[in-house]
Amino acid sequence: MKRIAFNLMAWTIVLVTAFPLIxxxxxxxxxxxxxxxxxxxxxxxxxTFEHYRRLLWETPFLTFMRNSLILSFSxxxxxxxxxxxxxxxxxxxxxxxxxxxxxxxxxxxxxxxVVLILPLYLMMVWLGVANSLLSLVIAYTSFALPYALWLLxxxxxxxxxxxxxxxxxxxxxxxxxxxxxxxxQALPGIISTSLFTFILSWNExxxxxxxxxxxSARPLTxxxxxxxxxxxxxxxxxxxxxxxxxxxxxxxxxxxxxKYLTRGFGAGGVKG
Amino acid sequence: MTSKAGGPARGNPLDRRDAMLxxxxxxxxxxxxCAVIVYPLVSAVYLSLFNIFTPTLQGxxxxxxxxxxxxxxxxxxxxxxxxLVWTVCTLFLQVVLGVAAALMLHQAIxxxxxxxxxxxxxxxxxxxxxxxxWRWLFNDLYGILNHLxxxxxxLQMPLDWLGSMPNAMVSIVLVGAxxxxxxVVIAILARLQTIPDQLYEAATIDxxxxxxxxxxxxxxxxxxxxMVVVLLRAIWDFxxxxxxxxxxxxxxxIATQTLPLMVYKEAFGLDAMGRATAVAVAMMSVMLxxxxxxxxxxxxxxxx
Numbered sequence: 001m002k003r004i005a006f007n008l009m010a011w012t013i014v015l016v017t018a019f020p021l022i023x024x025x026x027x028x029x030x031x032x033x034x035x036x037x038x039x040x041x042x043x044x045x046x047x048t049f050e051h052y053r054r055l056l057w058e059t060p061f062l063t064f065m066r067n068s069l070i071l072s073f074s075x076x077x078x079x080x081x082x083x084x085x086x087x088x089x090x091x092x093x094x095x096x097x098x099x100x101x102x103x104x105x106x107x108x109x110x111x112x113x114v115v116l117i118l119p120l121y122l123m124m125v126w127l128g129v130a131n132s133l134l135s136l137v138i139a140y141t142s143f144a145l146p147y148a149l150w151l152l153x154x155x156x157x158x159x160x161x162x163x164x165x166x167x168x169x170x171x172x173x174x175x176x177x178x179x180x181x182x183x184x185q186a187l188p189g190i191i192s193t194s195l196f197t198f199i200l201s202w203n204e205x206x207x208x209x210x211x212x213x214x215x216s217a218r219p220l221t222x223x224x225x226x227x228x229x230x231x232x233x234x235x236x237x238x239x240x241x242x243x244x245x246x247x248x249x250x251x252x253x254x255x256x257x258x259k260y261l262t263r264g265f266g267a268g269g270v271k272g
Numbered sequence: 273m274t275s276k277a278g279g280p281a282r283g284n285p286l287d288r289r290d291a292m293l294x295x296x297x298x299x300x301x302x303x304x305x306c307a308v309i310v311y312p313l314v315s316a317v318y319l320s321l322f323n324i325f326t327p328t329l330q331g332x333x334x335x336x337x338x339x340x341x342x343x344x345x346x347x348x349x350x351x352x353x354x355x356l357v358w359t360v361c362t363l364f365l366q367v368v369l370g371v372a373a374a375l376m377l378h379q380a381i382x383x384x385x386x387x388x389x390x391x392x393x394x395x396x397x398x399x400x401x402x403x404x405x406w407r408w409l410f411n412d413l414y415g416i417l418n419h420l421x422x423x424x425x426x427l428q429m430p431l432d433w434l435g436s437m438p439n440a441m442v443s444i445v446l447v448g449a450x451x452x453x454x455x456v457v458i459a460i461l462a463r464l465q466t467i468p469d470q471l472y473e474a475a476t477i478d479x480x481x482x483x484x485x486x487x488x489x490x491x492x493x494x495x496x497x498x499m500v501v502v503l504l505r506a507i508w509d510f511x512x513x514x515x516x517x518x519x520x521x522x523x524x525x526i527a528t529q530t531l532p533l534m535v536y537k538e539a540f541g542l543d544a545m546g547r548a549t550a551v552a553v554a555m556m557s558v559m560l561x562x563x564x565x566x567x568x569x570x571x572x573x574x575x576x
Contacts, residue, residue: 010381018390020405023416027408036414086301093294106570108309110563112511114532115552118539119312119319122329142308149301174293203398205514221400236408243401250396254389
């Protein structure tokens with residue numbers, strides 16, 4: 001009896017927490033006129049995918065989606081590639097200034113983007129790449145690289161030294177040992193770091209707001225918000241459909257790769 | 273952290289070659305760091321000494337005038353105050369809700385994996401999505417929140433959630449707590465799983481009730497991780513831009529304008545790039561206190 005009561009209470013709390021997201025999905029399939037019913041209906045009386053159709057074919061949503069995909073993929077590949085080498089160096093090599101560097105990485109990981117954004121904006125104008133996806137990739141490395149480096153470093157610290165030593169004794173060079181021994185061991189860590197970096201880039205808003213102001217280079221975050229601001233009367237069902245579509249990659253990552261995500265939690269790798 | 277390449281054998285040419293390789297591996301990171309972090313950081317301090325008109329990016333040196341104006345005016349102090357109110361309130365709610373939810377999810381409930389995913393989802397969803405959903409919930413005419421509250425008798429009249437004070441501040445604090453409490457859940461849940469069961473058994477034998485077990489066993493065990501979580505979240509909440517900017521835009525007037533929003537407004541609303549960087553640098557100086565505390569804490573943990 002006590003068990004059932006506890007379960008009921010727990011699930012009530014879970015559903016209340018998830019309610020805004022459930023409501024988002026419900027609103028996105030309601031016909032427009034049903035939104036303005038008083039009192040509101042909970043379950044839609046009629047399910048329609050009209051808003052999704054309009055979103056995909058009558059708004060620049062697909063352009064934003066393409067931009068976001070290119071942007072997040074490029075940032076992730078660039079950052080995780082560079083950070084894997086860097087983290088390996090921080091964990092397995094000795095040279096002057098290494099400890100200092102590790103501390104600096106942690107420091108930059110906490111740095112507020114509003115401080116960096118104005119000089120970065122000037123830099124992009126000066127380089128002549130303002131208003132392009134390239135400028136965003138460059139800017140995104142400023143938060144993604146410290147993050148990925150720090151996360152990968154903690155993953156790689158968990159790989160026993162003996163594995164590499166054994167390979168070295170067998171006559172492998174340091175780089176061979178890195179590719180044949182360390183990389184396969186670090187792969188789960190690299191995958192979860194990539195996922196988190198992808199999510200970070202996918203959700204970023206401030207840099208996109210400041211650095212890009214043409215629809216052709218806007219990612220989803222600022223693109224969808226510009227749909228809200230530019231419309232005369234706000235079409236909530238369209239915006240909710242956009243929100244659902246925007247969250248689809250996250251849901252996929254969440255469902256399919258939960259194993260890797262929890263590994264990331266274990267390493268303390270979650271960023272706000 | 274031992275490495276075969278290191279050690280006292282400084283003169284060994286092989287070791288020196290290894291050290292060279294290590295430096296080469298980290299070099300790309302360091303170069304990017306210098307370009308997108310170190311240079312902008314130094315540049316921000318430098319720019320704050322200039323008076324720059326944003327559209328043309330032309331300006332002249334004014335020394336510390338930006339700072340003097342800032343500290344003499346009311347807006348900076350008001351924004352700092354708002355930032356502190358927002359940070360303290362939302363952080364408090366995040367920690368209380370996060371610990372409670374973690375304790376709940378640590379128990380055996382049906383479909384626990386699904387329950388965890390649902391609780392964690394707000395944290396991973398884009399702030400833009402969170403804000404759109406909440407603005408729809410808060411909508412004064414058709415929002416479900418007003419309806420539910422009137423229907424249940426909590427309210428007599430629909431409430432203007434975002435356009436008046438103190439409602440606007442309460443709203444962003446609530447949405448902030450909803451969006452970020454899962455971070456606390458994740459950290460606490462991971463720690464809870466490592467508390468040995470014997471501690472609870474011993475406490476039960478000693479006659480401790482559920483509440484006593486929580487205050488005498490669980491809380492002391494959670495103390496360290498809570499410190500880290502509070503510091504991290506304090507830093508991140510302090511610099512939060514997206515959520516507040518998109519919920520209220522700092523309004524009504526400047527009632528919910530925090531320091532990051534003031535930076536943005538000075539730079540792109542008032543076209544005063546120099547003054548904006550001065551606000552940003554001042555804001556970072558306040559944050560530096562928390563950042564140093566966190567770095568020291570982490571330094572201690574690394575040493576352990």
